[in-house]
Amino acid sequence: MSYVGPDFDPPQPRRPRRRPLTVAVAALVPGALLGWLVYEAVGGSGGDASEAVGTPSFSSSAPASPTAASTSAPKSTDDEKPSPTPSTSAPAASGPLKGKVVVIDPGHNPSNFQHTAEINKKVNIGTNWKECDTTGTSTNSGYTEAKFTLDVAHRLRTLLEKQGATVKLTQDGDRTYGPCVDERARIGNKAHADAVVSIHADGAGAGQRGFHVILPGSVHAGAADTRPIVASSADLGERIAGNFVRVTGSAPSNYVGDGTGLVTRKDLGGLNLSTVPKVFIECGNMRDTKDAAQLTSGAWRQKAAQGISEGIVSFLRG
Template sequence: MSYTGPDFDPPQQRRPRRGPLTVALAALVPGALLGWMVYEAVGGGGTGGADRTASAAPTAGTSAAPSAPAGTPAASPSASASGSPGDDGKEPGSGPLKGKVVVIDPGHNPGNFRHTAEINRQVDIGTNRKECDTTGTSTNDGYTEAEFTVDVAHRLRTLLEKQGATVKLTRDGDSPAWGPCVDERARIGNTARADAAVSIHADGSAPGDRGFHVILPGSVHAGAADTRAIVGPSHDLGVRIAGNFLRETGEPPSNYVGGGTGLVTRTDLGGLNLSTVPKVFIECGNMRDSKDAALLTSGAWRQKAAQGLSEGIVSFLRQS
């Protein structure tokens, strides 16, 4: 997801590069310390980036990720690096998270750039009206955010289902050719009465901008939006995800938003404004930075990303 606004060009075409965001040193240093405190508070201290789980492809029967556009390098597709999750013999719905419902929202859709009229349609997000959806971003080699997000979502679903959770995706391999709109994505989580909802994204900022950040809902009470009841639990969910994501992936907190904490609060996202269940977004890295792109296109790293997300969600659900 582009942090500064929608991009409606086909993902294989490079967008003009935006200038780097300037962060004052005086703000960055205390912010980095706060980020480390968040990390330690949720059980950090492990070796950053240690591969604690084998890379795994989506489980048998799972819809495959959409095909990459022409020009996508062989290393980019969603096929995993090595190994697959073993069959632990557990019956579906058994495990410590039995009875818990998690909604995973893989950002964007690979067909959005061919349906600009549909995704440009304005929808009510409470505070104002906004585009139904955006195209998302891509690496310079053409690996799209939409492909990345559904691949991580499949891996995350496998991990959570092994814990006994019921997992629903807002879109999958059999989804319509575009969307769903941001208001519908929120409604899916609300209708499911999810105990936790996570929207997965990757950013499209300037080269040199690196790191992940978790977006938390701000307090909104306007129109169809009322987040007041979910602000607190969503913050808890976000902090737990941030700490575990950092530990599992080794990806640092963003160096261009969040002051080094890896946490950002926003009130302009319909997927958060319209949610009535605890929900956060995560920008897993910057697809336009070569170092982050090398991670995001790695199946082994995507498995670590799914593991970090899973551990954050599990930690939240076990105390809720």
Template sequence: MSYVGPDFDPPRPRRSRRGPLTLAIAGLVPAALVGWLVYEAVADTGGGPAGAAAPPTSSPVSGSATASPSDESATAFPSEDSKGRAVPPSPASTTGRAAGSGSLKGKVVVIDPGHNPNNFRHTAEINRKVNIGTNRKECDTTGTSTNAGYAEARFTLDVARRLRTILQDQGATVKFTQDGDRPWGPCVDERARIGNEAHADAAISIHADGAAAGDRGFHVILPASVHSGTADTRPIAASSRALGERIAGSFVRVTGSAPSNYLGKGTGLVVRDDLGGLNLSTVPKVFIECGNMRDSKDAALLTDGAWRQKAAQGISEGIVSFLHG
């Protein structure tokens, strides 16, 4: 997701803080070293020196990349395998499906695939301001895309569906905020409300960034301790951090991707107080930016089905670790 528009304004500069993940990342270094070397070897074949990328096409208000009406991501689409072939979607939708047996039986996970493939058709609706607890922002944005036109909304749905399958196979009840089955949105306040009303044991919002070329890697966004207006994240700030740390650690290990080189001071963690999806949450919740769609090397990963399966697996292992305590 681009850091422009609702829930995506540029984060204010923060002084570096050493948190619990510092030790966690240190502990992961031996296990992740081989994956990181493979990551660099593969990424170095992805193109020449990083230069300034062409700026994303912007919508009048949100400033996020806008899909073309002819872009296939403008309509609901199935998941894809590593060769881009369609995989029929799971029958579960926003209501989830009955949990099977497994170690996560009785646990509820809410997955929030960022944006919506059809948002660009509903600019009036998504530009409407909603309460995010501390102030008001636009309902939603169109999201960003790779320079070749692979939309963030397409990426988030694919990873979310893969993640759902993994968690359901372990017995969890999984609910979506949207499954490509809505004409637009939902708004950021509703996305938070869906997790709250489900009494989720964990919630995650899946995104990809739209930063400058040369900015690479993933980062997990944690809610700051906010107590202002209708927002009060104090009860879930610590548990959300624990969730985010587990996800960041497993994402490094499973995908071989490195933490962001432009946010988070190498920890893979960023704390923000300006996101309605976090400010309004009453359950443990984090966002993950899986990579930068505007960097050619990250884009090569984000558009690869095999890597997206690793991303889903990495996220799932972090969630499972958190839920098992």
């Protein structure tokens, strides 16, 4: 099903069509879109996302030697005080998610731009080699993706802790750069996380709007074997997409995903190397002025965190 929200410009030319989605996607997301239409009818607003699909955050390159990330700790520019990486909440005494571990992966790092040599070094993602990390994108006014992802991560952590979950962050603005994409995956694996969500915002062209959730494709090469987590990650992603529509009023991307808000990829190290259920969410397109107005709004970022949280809770409670 394709979809264009009533306040969207005509869709831009699509990327090549992705592989067919599961029956579960067809059942869940259209219902969420119906909720979106009701929301718009009573005055809601539309769409948001991050890691550019045309130029993914983890771009391909020729093989080279992997490099370990530094662990020194500068001050965070975000509202919350950073803690050692990975940042971990104290287990809650009670709540429906007591005993569950959630890893939140805020995409990029506010200081990556100061360490381009380090983040351009390659790490092995099983299928090939990729840059350690990238700087991420930003709005036309200079609000960075790294700052956005940390803010949403902090809000999401608070919401999940209230549900009783133990929450870990892959980084909290407390490192000089990174972590690299392979280390981000290892953090979730080592924590034996019940769910991992990597937060991003896209850098696509103007007029390309909306969010999308990236699911791991079936990969079996080198150190990568996503086959055991493909189904569970799809379930996690579908639940997040449906709740994100409902809570934020945002529409699914009008430039990837054929209107479902779901995209499957095999080129992202953070997904390829995961051994636990994991998805990425591109919350909106920072390079589109309408999406950027939402991404720069604290009130909207709270809705984004709420939508992601409710999707995670739904997944973990079955």
